[in-house]
Amino acid sequence: MNDSPEIEPILDQMAAQLRPLLAEDAAMVGIYTGGVWVAQALHQRLGLETELGQVDISFYRDDFTRIGLHPEVRASHIPFDVDNRVIILVDDVLHTGRTIRAALNEIFDYGRPARIVLAVLVDRDGRELPIQADVVGLHRRLAAGAQIKLTGPAPLQLVTRGATEHKA
Amino acid sequence: MSPAFPRLGGGNPQLRPDGRLGHLLSIEGLPERILLEILNTAESFLQIGERAVKKTPTLRGKTVVNLFFESSTRTRTTFELAAKRLSADVLNINVATSSHNKGESLLDTIDNLMAMHVDGFVMRHSEAGAAHLVARHVDQDAWVVNAGDGRHAHPTQGLLDVFTILRHKGPVDQLKVAIVGDILHSRVARSQIHALSILGCPDIRVVAPKTLLPAAVEHLGVRVFHDLDEGLEGVDVVTMLRLQQERMEANLLPSSNEYFRQYGLTDKRLERADPDAIVLHPGPMNRGVEIDSVVADGPRAVILPQVTHGLAIRMAVLTSLAGARDRDLHRDHG
Secondary structure, eight states: OOOOOOHHHHHHHHHHHHGGGGGGTOEEEEETTHHHHHHHHHHHHHTOOSOOEEEOGGGGOTTHHHHOOOTTOOOOBOOSOOTTOEEEEEEEEESSSHHHHHHHHHHHTTOOOSEEEEEEEEEESOOOSSOOOSEEEEEEEEOTTOEEEEEOSSSOEEEEESSOEEEO | OOOSGGGSOTTOTTBOTTSSBSOBOOSTTOOHHHHHHHHHHHHHHHGGGGSSSOOOSTTTTOEEEEEESSOOSHHHHHHHHHHHHTTOEEEEEEGGGSGGGGTOOHHHHHHHHHHTTOOEEEEEESSTTHHHHHHHHSOTTOEEEEEEETTTBOHHHHHHHHHHHHHHHOOGGGOEEEEESOOTTOHHHHHHHHHHHHTTOSEEEEEOOGGGSOTTGGGGTOEEESOHHHHHTTOSEEEEOOOOTHHHHTTSSSOHHHHHHHHOBOHHHHTTSOTTOEEEOOSOOOBTTTBOHHHHTSTTBOHHHHHHHHHHHHHHHHHHHHTTSSTTSOOOOO
């Protein structure tokens, strides 16, 4: 089902929430693949000078030996010093929390940030770990088994599949 | 212990029924998609060596045994470091200190290690087919990497060679590649030829004296040259092979001086190749026998990058093998 809300105003609103952090010399990291698309949009809106970082959490997944490696793993690339820096970590959908946990582990293998702020386009239910976002584009409550996925890179659209969606 | 054969797919004992890599025993017969998957994954692992923490948790809790029946410093240490960077526990068993001196058979050793719940074996042996034998013997969930068996295969070397070529020269489907030296005894040459062929390299040449060429080598899809100058004409990549002194003792060659005069790679000889040609060598090098130091230490040599790439390739292979189990589970992570 493709009943995507307008993404652009949501991104504007997220950028506005993130702007106060820029005084802290914040840098941004997106999670492959959808998170990088959202991060690119936010990075542009905020006019960040520090190059955007990107992480592929494939090697950090807690279910790697059960489900294996994606055939097209991308190289993670964080082109700035992570130590003592505020990092804005961006993903498209926050669901179980396991992707964020893996991304946090990976970022800490680059150094020790001063703080990590989590920004997600969609915060949906179904959390399995105590992780929550600081900046959220929109909230969704979805029935068990339903999926919400960001397609892109242009245009960005949210596609919901499976059971009926309930707006929070 | 369950025999391995029934779970392996079709004619290739390395592939699982779902088409994933079950063991890495030889490049020969592997589908291109598996080579590309390993090469692509290695690209991602390259940058891990540049981080503050040079480790991923990918193989945390897994145990890998380096079982080396032939001495090898470089290959064993890169496999060891690769497994450790993936957070695996590593056992190094060298034959000189093992129970083989007391008469224990290879398969008894494997049985004992399986009883310790080892997950994977990296094995080097002087006999061709030794890794295949072990792959047929191990438990269903265990995997085997051939780190060199006799004259037969050295698949991770073949992969790291093409990875180095791809990174320095781009896609191989436009390249001319010359492999020079002891083709007859070289598992490195065989593995590189298979890897280049699978990836579509149109011009693979072998350059060697007749005594160091296998019979019917043309069947591998290569062109044969006995003259080094002719073989190097216009090539983009030169792979020099290590010449072992016992070849002289076996009267396959007159002397190392004579060999260097005819087949040694010098700066002058390299002028025959493309001006941007790169030079590979699997190491360790015999300077002044198969390669001149000026070339080995020169700007076209990519011999040290080969070592760096070898680590990334071995990480990628171990990851592919460990991650190929129970693939039918749902992928969603969130």
